[in-house]
Every structure is written in structure tokens, then in C-alpha cells.
Amino acid sequence: MPVSVRRQLAYSLYQWFWTGLDWLYPPRCGGCDQQGSRWCTVCQRETNLMLPPICRICGRGLMSRDLCHACSATRPAFNAIRSWGAYSGPLQNAIRRLKYRRDIAMGEALSRPMVACLGEQGWQVDLVVPVPLGVARQAERGYNQAALLAKPIALACHLEYNPRGSEKNSRNPLAGWFDAR
Numbered sequence: 162m163p164v165s166v167r168r169q170l171a172y173s174l175y176q177w178f179w180t181g182l183d184w185l186y187p188p189r190c191g192g193c194d195q196q197g198s199r200w201c202t203v204c205q206r207e208t209n210l211m212l213p214p215i216c217r218i219c220g221r222g223l224m225s226r227d228l229c230h231a232c233s234a235t236r237p238a239f240n241a242i243r244s245w246g247a248y249s250g251p252l253q254n255a256i257r258r259l260k261y262r263r264d265i266a267m268g269e270a271l272s273r274p275m276v277a278c279l280g281e282q283g284w285q286v287d288l289v290v291p292v293p294l295g296v297a298r299q300a301e302r303g304y305n306q307a308a309l310l311a312k313p314i315a316l317a318c319h320l321e322y323n324p325r326g327s328e329k330n331s332r333n334p335l336a337g338w339f340d341a342r
Contacts, residue, residue, distance in 0.1 A: 165319055168316065169319060172313075172316035172317050183198075190204055191258045191264060191271070192250070192254045193254070199267060200267070200270040200273075204254075204255070208246045208250065208251055209250065209252070210245060211243070211244045211245060211247060216232055218240070219231065219241075219242060220242055243278060246274070255270070268312070268313065269309075269313050272313035272317065273313075275314055276314055279318065286320055287321065289311050289314055290324070290326035291310070291311035291312075291324055294306075312324075
């Protein structure tokens, strides 16, 4: 079976898993706590989206379509980063729920708009790697919330996923660029 078909099947199974859990255990919205969905349409509408014009490198809002002052003054070490929403209101509530209240289902729910945002960028992506979590924080939480977002993004976009891709002993050529300790 070709890799692309396996990845499509994996994402379908992943979505069916969460749909089944939602059916068995009706979810509460991460933004407003209303029962019925993990990320309701009201909270989706109330999320402050990061809309153009934005800096093409750091993704900050701009008055015109170019680089922000900071990226113009000192070019960052990365090519580009992007946020789809501002950390406020319902999105802040949902992220806090994912990080601090062990609501791991929020990872799948919040990954969907991130997948759409990634698709709009037109970036050539080969590998999805979650930002590592410090050893103490990992032990405290029991999971890495970035991995709960990265995995469904990789599945939805049919990309390779490497949860340890930033570690020095990884096969990723960029390994070791992040220090999780």
C-alpha cells in the first residue's frame, strides 16, 4: 500500500476514533464549556484570527504587506512562522484546557483550523515535529500538548510525523536545534 494511501487511512481512522468518543462521551466546548462539541461554532467565530496583512516571516500583524520592523532590523534564524489565532478569549480558554486540564481531545479540535491555515500558506513541508516539552513539565503533565496538535496536522496533511525529530540522536538533519531541558 502506498505511503499516501496509508496516511489518508490513518487520518480517517483518527477522526473516526474521536467521533466515536464524542458519541459515547458528549464533549464540552474548550472555549465556552457548552455541551455538544469540542470547539463550537460560536467560539470559532469569536476567535481573533491573525489575518493579512501580516509579516511574511514572523506572522505579526502589519499595516502593509511586507516585513515588520523587528524582522527588517534583524532577520530571524527561521524562514517563517504563523499563528492562525490570537491567544485570547475562547482560544485562550481552549489552549488552557488542553495544557492544564488534560483535555487531550482539544488537540484534534484545534488542529483542524491549523491545518486550514497551513494549507493557505503554500509552504513545502516534509516533516512535522512537535516543539519538545521540558523533562519536568512532561513529567508534570504526562503528555506534550504540542504533540497533540502536531500529530493530527501531520495526518491531515499526509506528512511524515517524528515526535523526536528535534533530538540529537534523531535521523532529522535539524536535530539538536531545540534543547528540551
